[in-house]
Amino acid sequence: MLNNYKIHNLESGITLITVPNENVNTINTIVYFPVGSRYETSADNGISHFIEHMMFKGTEKRSNTLELSTELDAMGAIYNAYTGKDLTAYYIKSSKDYTEKNIEILSDMVCNSKFDLEEINKERGVIIQEMKRYEDLPEYYVEDIFEQLMFGETDSLGQMIIGTQENLKNFTREQFINYKNLHYFGENCFICIVGNFKEENILKLVKEKFVFNFNAKREDQVEKLRMGVKREMTQNEPKIKIIYKDIEQAHLKLGFPSFSYFNSESYKMSLFSAVFGECMSSRLFINIREKQSLCYHIGSGNDRYQDIGIFSVSSGLDKNRINEALNLIKKELIDVRDNGITEEEVKKAKSIILGRMDVALEDTSNVAEFFGRQYLLQNKIITPEEKKEIINKITVNEINDIIKKIIDFKKVNLAIIGPYKTSEDFLKILNS
Numbered sequence: 491m492l493n494n495y496k497i498h499n500l501e502s503g504i505t506l507i508t509v510p511n512e513n514v515n516t517i518n519t520i521v522y523f524p525v526g527s528r529y530e531t532s533a534d535n536g537i538s539h540f541i542e543h544m545m546f547k548g549t550e551k552r553s554n555t556l557e558l559s560t561e562l563d564a565m566g567a568i569y570n571a572y573t574g575k576d577l578t579a580y581y582i583k584s585s586k587d588y589t590e591k592n593i594e595i596l597s598d599m600v601c602n603s604k605f606d607l608e609e610i611n612k613e614r615g616v617i618i619q620e621m622k623r624y625e626d627l628p629e630y631y632v633e634d635i636f637e638q639l640m641f642g643e644t645d646s647l648g649q650m651i652i653g654t655q656e657n658l659k660n661f662t663r664e665q666f667i668n669y670k671n672l673h674y675f676g677e678n679c680f681i682c683i684v685g686n687f688k689e690e691n692i693l694k695l696v697k698e699k700f701v702f703n704f705n706a707k708r709e710d711q712v713e714k715l716r717m718g719v720k721r722e723m724t725q726n727e728p729k730i731k732i733i734y735k736d737i738e739q740a741h742l743k744l745g746f747p748s749f750s751y752f753n754s755e756s757y758k759m760s761l762f763s764a765v766f767g768e769c770m771s772s773r774l775f776i777n778i779r780e781k782q783s784l785c786y787h788i789g790s791g792n793d794r795y796q797d798i799g800i801f802s803v804s805s806g807l808d809k810n811r812i813n814e815a816l817n818l819i820k821k822e823l824i825d826v827r828d829n830g831i832t833e834e835e836v837k838k839a840k841s842i843i844l845g846r847m848d849v850a851l852e853d854t855s856n857v858a859e860f861f862g863r864q865y866l867l868q869n870k871i872i873t874p875e876e877k878k879e880i881i882n883k884i885t886v887n888e889i890n891d892i893i894k895k896i897i898d899f900k901k902v903n904l905a906i907i908g909p910y911k912t913s914e915d916f917l918k919i920l921n922s
Contacts, residue, residue: 494509495871504681505679505681506692506693507683508682508687509861511685511686512686516854517584517589519683519858523674524708524866529673530646536650536651536658536661538573538651539578539617539653540658542572542580544609547604548603548606550602552595552598565584565592567582568583569582580599583854593695617658620652628739629741631733632741632743632907633743635733636905638731671704674702676702677706678708679702681700684854718868725900725903726900728900728904729904734908734909737809737908739786739808740907741805742812742816744819744904745800745803747896748800750794750797750798750799751868753799757877759792761839761840761889762831765831765838767791768789772790774789778805785815786806787804787806789803789804809909812910816904827894827897830886840881851874860874899920
């Protein structure tokens with residue numbers, strides 16, 4: 491059933507992906523635009539996320555947030571939006587009985603939002619509070635600190651998605667309108683609709699409802715990233731960034747440059763990460779949490795952008811035993827680099843990855859993300875069956891060869907939030 495998708499290139503420039511499923515009673519519409527913090531300058535950093543908020547603040551037809559939310563709530567809909575470094579997305583999931591309303595409301599938001607100055611001024615404070623809340627959650631904030639360190643604070647991938655307080659306080663309505671017009675138009679609009687529908691009805695509704703004020707040509711930067719341009723990293727020694735915070739539990743993220751969306755090697759890294767630190771029977775969980783009681787949370791991840799990836803380990807740790815924990819994390823990384831993982835672990839990793847995929851794709855929201863994000867970011871779609879075939883062919887030797895390439899302590903990055911004023915001890919551990 492998940493092979494039964496179609497890509498429609500509409501005259502308006504909009505790309506529409508339809509994935510029909512007669513076995514559900516819902517329709518899930520998600521609209522993507524290739525715009526996020528990596529497309530911003532330091533002067534407008536944070537504007538993509540701010541605009542996402544403003545899309546819920548009223549149109550000519552629905553004058554404010556209350557009118558919009560009341561209508562959606564009356565449908566029993568699930569709705570929201572999010573901004574990333576490489577895209578912004580808006581979605582509504584509703585009963586199939588509200589198919590027309592689902593599509594009409596979402597189109598009204600992204601095509602006709604007013605950007606009322608009074609609402610802009612109110613939302614500044616809301617987003618600044620969102621920023622402060624995030625900074626008070628070190629287990630999440632350390633993620634951004636890590637990417638600032640790895641890529642540089644003024645780099646397109648190092649910038650915070652939420653932006654800076656100075657920018658948030660000073661954005662003008664004219665900036666919002668100009669920035670929206672630069673990125674929100676037909677050719678930059680990718681829509682994925684999953685659920686129980688008649689395709690001809692969906693095509694008719696999208697063509698009628700998604701009408702932008704003007705059209706433009708997609709930016710070269712967007713197309714280069716969609717076609718797989720590579721980022722070259724020139725790091726030859728460990729980098730550390732410490733954020734002092736008087737808290738009881740320290741939080742760290744340690745990682746290395748890895749493979750992008752476009753690199754088939756990323757599948758091998760995903761299998762490695764699954765057994766190294768993504769489950770309760772993983773090496774990190776057993777050896778550092780269960781045996782040593784050094785932390786509550788520890789795990790690894792294989793994050794990917796269009797031009798680069800990151801393999802990392804993150805943890806919340808006993809602040810008084812962080813040196814011991816860091817030494818053990820390094821020991822586990824060196825051991826797996828030098829000795830590899832086993833055939834049994836590869837079998838387990840494949841079961842984890844394929845099982846998670848099957849579970850996730852039972853939900854139409856995840857199906858919409860699976861197809862929509864792939865096409866926006868990679869300019870192609872690999873079906874679940876095709877992914878399974880790729881994964882099942884990977885061998886233990888291939889994975890172990892990749893691990894040796896990635897775990898290089900000359901290219902390690904370490905971000906820590908905790909009650910520490912210097913990085914000397916941590917640097918000694920990484921260099922030892």
